[in-house]
Amino acid sequence: xxxxxxxxxxxxxxxxxxxxxxxxxxxxxxxxxxxxxxxxxxxxxxxxxxxxxxxxxxxxxxxxxxxxxxxxxxxxxxxxxxxxxxxxxxxxxxxxxxxxxxxxxxxxxxxx
Amino acid sequence: xxxxxxxxxxxxxxxxxxxxxxxxxxxxxxxxxxxxxxxxxxxxxxxxxxxxxxxxxxxxxxxxxxxxxxxxxxxxxxxxxxxxxxxxxxxxxxxxxxxxxxxxxxxxxxxx
Numbered sequence: 001x002x003x004x005x006x007x008x009x010x011x012x013x014x015x016x017x018x019x020x021x022x023x024x025x026x027x028x029x030x031x032x033x034x035x036x037x038x039x040x041x042x043x044x045x046x047x048x049x050x051x052x053x054x055x056x057x058x059x060x061x062x063x064x065x066x067x068x069x070x071x072x073x074x075x076x077x078x079x080x081x082x083x084x085x086x087x088x089x090x091x092x093x094x095x096x097x098x099x100x101x102x103x104x105x106x107x108x109x110x111x112x
Numbered sequence: 113x114x115x116x117x118x119x120x121x122x123x124x125x126x127x128x129x130x131x132x133x134x135x136x137x138x139x140x141x142x143x144x145x146x147x148x149x150x151x152x153x154x155x156x157x158x159x160x161x162x163x164x165x166x167x168x169x170x171x172x173x174x175x176x177x178x179x180x181x182x183x184x185x186x187x188x189x190x191x192x193x194x195x196x197x198x199x200x201x202x203x204x205x206x207x208x209x210x211x212x213x214x215x216x217x218x219x220x221x222x223x224x
Contacts, residue, residue, distance in 0.1 A: 041217055
């Protein structure tokens with residue numbers, strides 16, 4: 001069965017800490033992996049990853065994909081309270097009718 | 113207006129009512145999506161439209177009926193809903209199907 005598993009489910013850190021969020025997957029026909037950030041509203045796009053080993057970076061956030069081990073990580077350095085959100089991982093799977101498989105998300109709380 | 117808009121933002125309805133949710137995107141995208149988001153569950157993709165044709169329908173009960181009259185508008189018609197249908201309904205759009213999605217603010221639906 002196709003699945004996406006994110007870990008940890010929740011995380012509490014202090015401002016300035018560095019965090020690493022994980023997304024592992026098992027899908028029939030991988031096309032891409034996307035990361036989104038969801039605060040109290042709709043998800044906003046962070047990264048799309050299609051190739052292994054190529055880091056995507058945006059400010060303090062970065063992400064990388066390992067297609068051999070079937071996972072991706074999202075790193076946030078020097079965390080700020082504004083980073084508090086749920087971080088969602090989704091796989092675009094071309095293998096069957098279920099094209100987009102979402103993880104449950106990691107709930108990150110950054111305390112001052 | 114820019115981005116993806118949804119109306120209404122909040123809706124309370126009885127089980128015998130008929131209502132419609134509206135989504136409009138001002139991004140010139142070709143694909144639109146309906147999602148259901150319930151507490152402690154992954155985002156559930158309900159329908160995907162690409163160039164006004166439905167390309168995905170994930171076993172959604174017939175009491176939910178989508179309509180895509182053109183590439184900028186998407187509706188979700190609701191009738192005889194159940195209390196368990198109470199959730200946040202999110203609309204999204206993307207340039208091409210299954211790429212980076214832009215989400216609307218959602219409609220918070222409560223079925224009494």
